[in-house]
Amino acid sequence: MTKHLYVGLDVGGTTMKAGVVDDAGKSLRAVSLSTEAHRGQEFGLERMCEAIRQAVAAAGLTMGDIAAIGVATPGTMDIPAGVILDPPNLKPWQNVPVREHVRKTFSLPTAFQNDANAAAFGEFWAGAGKDAHSLVLFTLGTGVGGGIIIGDLVLEGEHSHGAELGHMKIEMTNPRQCGCGRWGCLEAYASATSVVKRATEAVSQAGVKSQLRAYQNKDGGLTSRDVFDVANQGDKVAQKIVEDTAYYLAIGAMNMMHTIDPDMIVFGGGMIAAGAAFLERIRKFVKELAFPVPAEKTTICYAQLGSDAGFIGAAACARQLVLRKK
């Protein structure tokens, strides 16, 4: 009997999530473990294998039921080599041979992918893009990540830097500095971090009245979620921050529509909790900015798989590995 079950593992800075996924992209069962990167990469590699084992056990299966494994991690990385290089979100790991370790541990075909690319492939296979031929995903969180899928091609790039969409430059004259150190990157405008930063700047000006001030003193300080909430309550200052954020994201979308020209632009990540009204603002700006034909025909939507997109996409990479070998 041919096995059509895959394990996907999505390794994040804080937690890792592993799940068994069937041939239609349906997650049977998933588990989460803390990553604890500070305990070092040997611990990390064993943790990954443990997450895979637990996911299989939770689904009532054994490793013998699994056709292949896919692992997605944050960069920097060498995707063809299956190695994490020097990941800012997984310090102090360096040059970690993830794919080889997992492959040898389980003696199963193992795919390796960037986490945002995997999330895009997950949405393409089983989420927002399941009827599309191509999509571009923007993941909106602390940073702005991205993934580009064209047909069955995950656009990894020749140097594992494909779809670093947060780091396209959209401003020259008066650029904000990005977390990457560069100036004028999309991420410096459209991440959750930037929403908070721009809101904080706005209320720091003398004479500005806003409910946002009250949130600055709460536990954990102001969050992007607060900014969206306060905007929904009618606060003009917060509304301007939200409006600008939609505009910046529309520029990111437009630049991809004039480059990749995909069937759909998908926004995912924590910030899409902002809801339908925010998506409508992005759509409005895209219509104003883009060429008429893509502006009319490109679907602009939210991701559907939430935090499962990464491991489902990693499983999709595992499946692709098996299908290509046939």
Place this chain on the structure above:
Amino acid sequence: MTKHLYVGLDVGGTTMKAGVVDDAGKSLRAVSLSTEAHRGQEFGLERMCEAIRQAVAAAGLTMGDIAAIGVATPGTMDIPAGVILDPPNLKPWQNVPVREHVRKTFSLPTAFQNDANAAAFGEFWAGAGKDAHSLVLFTLGTGVGGGIIIGDLVLEGEHSHGAELGHMKIEMTNPRQCGCGRWGCLEAYASATSVVKRATEAVSQAGVKSQLRAYQNKDGGLTSRDVFDVANQGDKVAQKIVEDTAYYLAIGAMNMMHTIDPDMIVFGGGMIAAGAAFLERIRKFVKELAFPVPAEKTTICYAQLGSDAGFIGAAACARQLVLRKK
């Protein structure tokens, strides 16, 4: 005997160029005819067929020696349908069924492609990119065009708007207006037209000393070539314009390196007459702007096929059509 000869035709606003190309991408013979778009699209379609016939005859061949034909035209277009829609550079043509007309006239497999995409495919097959797996081409002329090739994929986009690289937005605060009507497009900064415009603005300011003034009164007025020449003679104002142009192009390159992450970024079109020093300026800015790995590993170079790239690339599309049917 299998035929391995193709005809490529590149239709431009002023002239069209057709050539017979062998299976290795070598042009055997090419001819140019004036396009005379104002005489209408029926005339234009017949003109295309005439150019194809003349190219075959000039190579000492008959149509029976040809395996397939490729036609490249400017947009707007519907590439899968083989139709030019409403081309600003071929007025008053509208909804011209180019591929069907050529296919029926010669009873040969006929491919249809955007002209800048075809030029990129030509450089990929037989020019600057012949050893690359992927490339992004920027064509620098009156406007800024583009083509993206990944493996054997010409990135046409889902709505025939792939690789409209002149129309990524790189400035929000103080954007220049683009020929397309939008604001802040790369083309508004980095085209030959923009070079002349920025130079004209610079010397229009009171107290600015520059040799560029002398060129404004010559026949045809100031050209981008003049700006580069005057810069090479040491004129500070012209040098600033050239330096800025290199910077803008480096932003375009960087945005593609963080999106497509190709093996190489290729600059083509009339403006590359600016020569090696200009290319070095672009490279310097790319190294400053891009992530370290792509900055180090991506080849930044000039196109090699000149005005033959379009018809050679159109022939490459014809060849691909035949190979895919096998």
